[in-house]
Amino acid sequence: MYSKTVIDHFTNPRNMGEMKDADAIGKVGNPTCGDLIWIYIKVKDDVITDVSFKTFGCAAAIATSSMITEITKGKTLKEAYQITRTDVAENLEGLPPIKMHCSNLSADGLHKAIQEYLRKTGRTVEDLK
Amino acid sequence: MYSKTVIDHFTNPRNMGEMKDADAIGKVGNPTCGDLIWIYIKVKDDVITDVSFKTFGCAAAIATSSMITEITKGKTLKEAYQITRTDVAENLEGLPPIKMHCSNLSADGLHKAIQEYLRKTGRTVEDLK
Amino acid sequence: MTKQINFNHSAGVPVDEQVLKAMKPYFRQYYGNPSSVHAVGQQSAKAIANARVQVGQLIGAAPKDRVIFTSGATEANNLALQGFAYRHRRKGNHIIISKMEHLSIINTAKFLSKQGFEYTQVGVDKHGIVDTKALKKAITDQTILISIQHANNEVGTIQPIADIAQIANNAEIPLHVDAVASAGLIPVNVSEHGISLLTLSSNDLYGPKGVGALYTRKEVALQPILTGGGQEYGIRSGSENVSGIVGMGAAAELAKEQLADNVTRLTWLRDQLIKGVLEKIDDSYLNGHPTQRLPNNANIRFSYIEGEAITLHLSFQGFLVATSSACTSKTLAPSHCLMSMGVAEAEAHGALQLTLGRENTQAHIDKFVEVLPPIIEKLRAMSPLSKDVPYDIFEDEEHDHHH
Amino acid sequence: MTKQINFNHSAGVPVDEQVLKAMKPYFRQYYGNPSSVHAVGQQSAKAIANARVQVGQLIGAAPKDRVIFTSGATEANNLALQGFAYRHRRKGNHIIISKMEHLSIINTAKFLSKQGFEYTQVGVDKHGIVDTKALKKAITDQTILISIQHANNEVGTIQPIADIAQIANNAEIPLHVDAVASAGLIPVNVSEHGISLLTLSSNDLYGPKGVGALYTRKEVALQPILTGGGQEYGIRSGSENVSGIVGMGAAAELAKEQLADNVTRLTWLRDQLIKGVLEKIDDSYLNGHPTQRLPNNANIRFSYIEGEAITLHLSFQGFLVATSSACTSKTLAPSHCLMSMGVAEAEAHGALQLTLGRENTQAHIDKFVEVLPPIIEKLRAMSPLSKDVPYDIFEDEEHDHHH
Numbered sequence A, B: 001m002y003s004k005t006v007i008d009h010f011t012n013p014r015n016m017g018e019m020k021d022a023d024a025i026g027k028v029g030n031p032t033c034g035d036l037i038w039i040y041i042k043v044k045d046d047v048i049t050d051v052s053f054k055t056f057g058c059a060a061a062i063a064t065s066s067m068i069t070e071i072t073k074g075k076t077l078k079e080a081y082q083i084t085r086t087d088v089a090e091n092l093e094g095l096p097p098i099k100m101h102c103s104n105l106s107a108d109g110l111h112k113a114i115q116e117y118l119r120k121t122g123r124t125v126e127d128l129k
Numbered sequence C, D: 001m002t003k004q005i006n007f008n009h010s011a012g013v014p015v016d017e018q019v020l021k022a023m024k025p026y027f028r029q030y031y032g033n034p035s036s037v038h039a040v041g042q043q044s045a046k047a048i049a050n051a052r053v054q055v056g057q058l059i060g061a062a063p064k065d066r067v068i069f070t071s072g073a074t075e076a077n078n079l080a081l082q083g084f085a086y087r088h089r090r091k092g093n094h095i096i097i098s099k100m101e102h103l104s105i106i107n108t109a110k111f112l113s114k115q116g117f118e119y120t121q122v123g124v125d126k127h128g129i130v131d132t133k134a135l136k137k138a139i140t141d142q143t144i145l146i147s148i149q150h151a152n153n154e155v156g157t158i159q160p161i162a163d164i165a166q167i168a169n170n171a172e173i174p175l176h177v178d179a180v181a182s183a184g185l186i187p188v189n190v191s192e193h194g195i196s197l198l199t200l201s202s203n204d205l206y207g208p209k210g211v212g213a214l215y216t217r218k219e220v221a222l223q224p225i226l227t228g229g230g231q232e233y234g235i236r237s238g239s240e241n242v243s244g245i246v247g248m249g250a251a252a253e254l255a256k257e258q259l260a261d262n263v264t265r266l267t268w269l270r271d272q273l274i275k276g277v278l279e280k281i282d283d284s285y286l287n288g289h290p291t292q293r294l295p296n297n298a299n300i301r302f303s304y305i306e307g308e309a310i311t312l313h314l315s316f317q318g319f320l321v322a323t324s325s326a327c328t329s330k331t332l333a334p335s336h337c338l339m340s341m342g343v344a345e346a347e348a349h350g351a352l353q354l355t356l357g358r359e360n361t362q363a364h365i366d367k368f369v370e371v372l373p374p375i376i377e378k379l380r381a382m383s384p385l386s387k388d389v390p391y392d393i394f395e396d397e398e399h400d401h402h403h
């Protein structure tokens, strides 16, 4: 059902844990729906220097969280903002169809964290170019 | 499905064949329904001295025909007239339920033969006692 | 029980050894429910997906078409008719079937007629071939489905399915084909003919009993008959019969591989059988079409005697055969197929339905042709009927056997 | 696949070795169709008659009652509800079920509600016990059938079936009982309680998949769902799945023999399991009734984490378990049973459904209690939720998890 990469990220999640000194946190999902993803980012000169996650959810939710931290680190805010759900799924060598829509929230979490950071620094997504 | 006795009478039918000098023949059934039984009787002093059959029909039809000839021979007309379908079935150690009603015609054939004989001798069943 | 020779494959077939081998791990080792996310469950899910492909390939299904596993051909036929009729009621209330269909089609059409639907039963000629002109005429603007069998299990007649599909396609009415009797014996191709729904039975393919399948073209929507957990695309609920489905898949694959051989070998045996019997026995006649017939089917009637009695004598000789005699049916009615073909009722009682299979050999045919004549002779000697005393003279007024 | 320990018996059970042995001859040797008059067919007919007795004896059926073999419990439940409702429509149009029923009951009731019937779904208390007062109140003069399960496969709660039967009998309304989860684990007796219809599943008795049975008391009439050749008393058409039916019969006989042992042994193991897990893991809770529960069932929820992730980690340790998490269901809805019992939606996602079986041992329990805590710990460390960050603070306005 799950690809090897999903299982790998589920079993050994990268960048897992709270980031005490995060510059922004993106919170998505809802526990009553069974998925809650928090993405923490640290930003310097509009580059994401550190990223971590905490996730309540199924294996797919955990693996996509782990994956997004891996592909985000070192990217500019602009680059990171362009990462989509599909990118995450592709990097995981696919997700079961039913999981594509419900547990693949990590890109949304990242986008929300970036928006939060921009808000804090008095900007909006429009200002990224 | 069939008892040993049914199989025995089906395989080795007793008193099978046309009786050239029969005193009466009872014909029952209908080929379109799949069963046709002819019972031939020879009568002397109101005793059935000989009886035979010819039958078109299933194993049950053949076995009941054979059985009725066996239990009829030597009986008085009156005794023979009292033989029922149930008697025949019991002598055969039972018949499958579905056959009880459709192929168990030999008693009717015998009764018809007796009636025919009585008619020929100017009597009716009422006169048997 | 002594070794029996099976000439009654249309009623029941021993599961192929290879098929049984394929099924075995799914009883105790891979016992998982395909809905379970864990490994044992996923193994079952994979096995079922594989079986779908195997069955689809036997009938030339396209990748996006569906193979819905059911508990057998009866359920598949019910699902095709009931499921389609209820789902498309707004389009019309009329379905067309033929007089040669299996009871699981005829009785389902009757059942639907009590639920506000109507149906027409198209007649057949004396060989059992559907009257395609009548079929065309039967179509109304209320017609939503046509259901015609590919071949008849009892008399062996193969329908001109390409012509029938053409008629359905021209009228833009979906065609359901009951291919229970034909699959594995002659080519069946849903894509070539544009068939929308098709019924298969596992046991007829040398797979296990208790499994069947309904093929549906991808755009065909059905209302479920069995509701519940939403298995089988939501169309057929119930925990999957994994070992059975695996068996049907394996059987379908094997049937596809062996198809060409089956046709040649069985046709040869069947022709020996028909020729041998008709030559040796007077007043015996082939029922069904002389050439458009299943390679494994010989249906022969013998005047003046009744089929169950023949069947029983043959069983003493080790042959398992079926008869169209009413005596062996639950309803005690003679075969509706023979009646539809115009065979006299009394004659229909004397029909033997012989269906050959993979394990039959020339030696079986030879033995059969040897043992049958004395049986027929013995029973004819017992019968009050003969050339000189034909059926008709005993006809009651209310009976008419010339249908 | 490495050796797995099955704690998921409610989803799938390996066929018992003795049962498989009983079935074997019916694949290739006794392959006959029970409708055939010949020996191979009659052997099948006898075997099915024997299986009917075996199944009847497990549930205390009277000799004239009927055991109708189906393709599984889903079909049996559909036949009970659809078949009874259509047949007795003139008496009324209302049926009563409970909120704990299996989807094959709930969705069939829903289906019937589109065909002019009405249904009431009686609620349950926090342990999942049907509210018998509400049941009594729900009865109207239109009520024709009550359908309540004997026990729940998911949370293990056993219903007070004697009380429920009393209510039904007093109101002179036939009672259908879904005994899929209870049969073989606790005594089931149709005669003692005056049950009119009862559903069984073969696989839950360690028989093969793809078979089930509907018990009907002798005076109960049903309209068939599947029409055709008129098998199974004319109520369920389709060539019989002989090997499957033989397997179910053998499984029923075995289940009856082993019942007492099962209850004692499984209850002991289950109690060890529940005690071990609840003691070792904080914020873990038993779902279902503390004492009125199936001897093989432990349903435990773990706050702050999600069930599928637990399940997957357990599978790496060789344990097959199920979860009530929405993530593993086709509809992505959380368990309707837990919801009906008032468990918060977020908490329901963390429930493990553990169902033990014959082959489980004390060693399995010990190993489970050892491997589970680190898994829970690992996932909780990953979760943003905790005692300090409870679910509620993330609730959207439109969600309300206190059902």
Ligand SMILES: Cc1ncc(COP(=O)(O)O)c(C=O)c1O
Pocket (backbone or CB within 6 Å): C010, C072, C073, C074, C075, C077, C102, C104, C149, C151, C152, C153, C178, C180, C181, C201, D229, D237, D238, D239, D240
């Ligand atoms: C042509 C045809 N269709 C359908 C069926 C029904 O099959 P089953 O009884 O296996 O459900 C049969 C059975 O003989 C058949 O011959």
Ligand SMILES: Cc1ncc(COP(=O)(O)O)c(C=O)c1O
Pocket (backbone or CB within 6 Å): C229, C237, C238, C239, C240, D010, D011, D072, D073, D074, D075, D077, D102, D104, D149, D151, D152, D153, D178, D180, D181, D201
């Ligand atoms: C209580 C209950 N009833 C009915 C069913 C349906 O059984 P099946 O899916 O085998 O048809 C189940 C299946 O788990 C069940 O647990």
